[in-house]
Amino acid sequence: MSLLGENFMTEEGEFVINMGPQHPSTHGVLHLKVWLDGETIKKVQPHLGYIHRSIEKMSERLSYRNFIYATSRMDYLSAHINNQACALAVEKGLQVEVPARAQAIRVLLAELTRLQSHQLWWGCTGLDLGAVTPFFYAFREREAIMEIFEETCGARLTQNFCVPGGVMYDVNPNFQKRVKDVMQQIKSKYREYEEILTGNVIFENRTKGVGYLSKEDAISFGVTGPTARASGISCDIRKWFPYDGYEKLDFEEVVMEGGDCYTRYMARIEEMKQSVHIIEQMIDNLPEGDIQGKTKNVIKLPKGEFYQKVETARGELGVYIVSDGAASPYRIKYRSPNFSNLSALETMSVGTKIGDLVAIMATIDLVIPDIDR
């Protein structure tokens, strides 16, 4: 058996490993070609396209009401926020006023989405580092949130609740009570989280000082979201370019210095607390009124270009619509957060060990269908 060859070992003695598309910790069909010197990573090359469904091209054939729901399948953990971004972009073109109640429901669901996405990320981070138990604890709280979605939206993962001009239906009568219960539950479980992962010696050794991403690199790679904020960049779209009434809410943008896996971890934990804070201040004063603004049955955007960006659980999602005045978009482009975040992976992981690569991937919080679209 020959050990030399392009896909086994280079002539300099570097070991070539294909991590993925089927690998337990690439969270989907990401394919990383990794060059190793012993256990040390020399080079990482992501290979994309295993789950490309051409959502952008597909949307050119769909009406402005329908294309929104294709985006649920991009970043499926932030499905509602993706829908919200599209709805906002269409509303921008239509110049339609969104009622206050609809905005509040959207933001509430968006923050619940962010919370459940971070819950899942927390569990998976533990799992990737070899601790299986946190995964189950994370799913306990996430399940409670999913049940709220199920009750109000009818779906658990791809809520499809946003329509241009508002939301599809009013919330379930139980909504407020259940959300308050879940918030109580989540707040009481923070201590458990801290004890099982955050304060663990092995966990701290595995994450502190690992996968450093400098502020300059983060900016030049276009990294956004908690990953960038952990490198000290203030880039929360909710603060800088508020939409759907975020400007009226009291919350803090979590910006941390450090740029390593541990800071990224802490940034997301803090963000979860901020989301709980947002939900708690909104849940008791949901405005009364309509849930949809006035829109025509067949939406036609005026000729022109429309861009809207929102903050998903992973970073900045941009929706760019070019309209030629017809009933479906002429061209659509999504700026997805994971694609840019993934590009910084090699910078973070060169020189580290294989185990660190897994930790770094976990703390970037990749969702592969969002990269390929």
Next chain:
Amino acid sequence: MNQLLEISFSSLASSIHSWLSSAIANATILNVVEMAIAGVCLLVFLVPLCFVLGYMERKVAAFMQLRLGPNRVGPKGTLQIVADTVKLIFKEGLTPNASDKFLFNLAPIIVVVVSMLVMAPIAFAKNFQLWDLNIGVLYVTSISSIAVIGILMAGWSSYNKYSLLGAMRSGAQIVSYELSVGLSIISIVIMTGSLKISDIVMSQADGWWIFKGHLPIFISFVIFVIASTAEINRAPFDLSEAEQELTGGFHTEYSGMKFAMFLLAEYINLFVVSAMAATLFLGGWMPFHIGHWEAFNHIMDFIPSSLWFLGKTFAIIFIIMQFRWTFPRLRVDQLLNLEWKYLLPISMVNIILVTIMAIMGWYL
């Protein structure tokens, strides 16, 4: 009652021996036949043991993870593990095309045989020991280190890059951690002055070493548990498997019965390590005695010695299982740092303390 049980065990053995020696004249053949009987007994003991450990692991994991665990097959799910074994036996054992087929098939056998060999000198109860050889402790440490050859073989012959990485990790890990295991065993050997398992157990008649030996022996005990968890490749030291990094490490390519053999070896190793910890530090089959509390000691004597041994062993197994479901995995360099920068120096200093204690007679 315990007298009854022990008499029955030893008398059973001696009556079998006298019956065989009357039937077989040649002493060598007699020896071989007796060894074969002992081996079959061991196998009959090991398979249910692995079922119990497998069931226990799944239940411990389930209760730590807010689940119920197996609860469908058989009463309380106890037969689930039997069903899984049957499934593994009937599964096709794949052998990769490019693999070194001889080594690939040999590796699981070596791993299992080694872990079974280590069972020989373990004292399960009073007068119930397969082979009480005079270097029992040395035998256990030396034989158990052969297991790494099986793992290296599996990793090399699979023709899989993950397997090779896992095997190399495993080699570095086991060779390093053996030192700490050895040194903590030596601390007990210094105290008792014997390598014989029965002597070590007898030396704890008036108190287990973990109580008699003060702090140094307690440190040895902790180091022994940590280092032997690493030596048997269990989480948080399961770097050679490292599911999230290496997709299964050295046994990535194994399936069916060959995979089951690795699993079997893992559980036997878990038992052996815990049994050794119980024998060396917690008195083996010795009941728990307190000084001059005659009545209390007498009641303790009524609990059969085999129950004492198994109880202590399973208590340690329980602790090691909790490690697995609580901690994240260490990185490979941190694993070696832990051994060479912390455990080994501490054991070295500890050995000196133990030696001073033994010379001055400062125990008990």
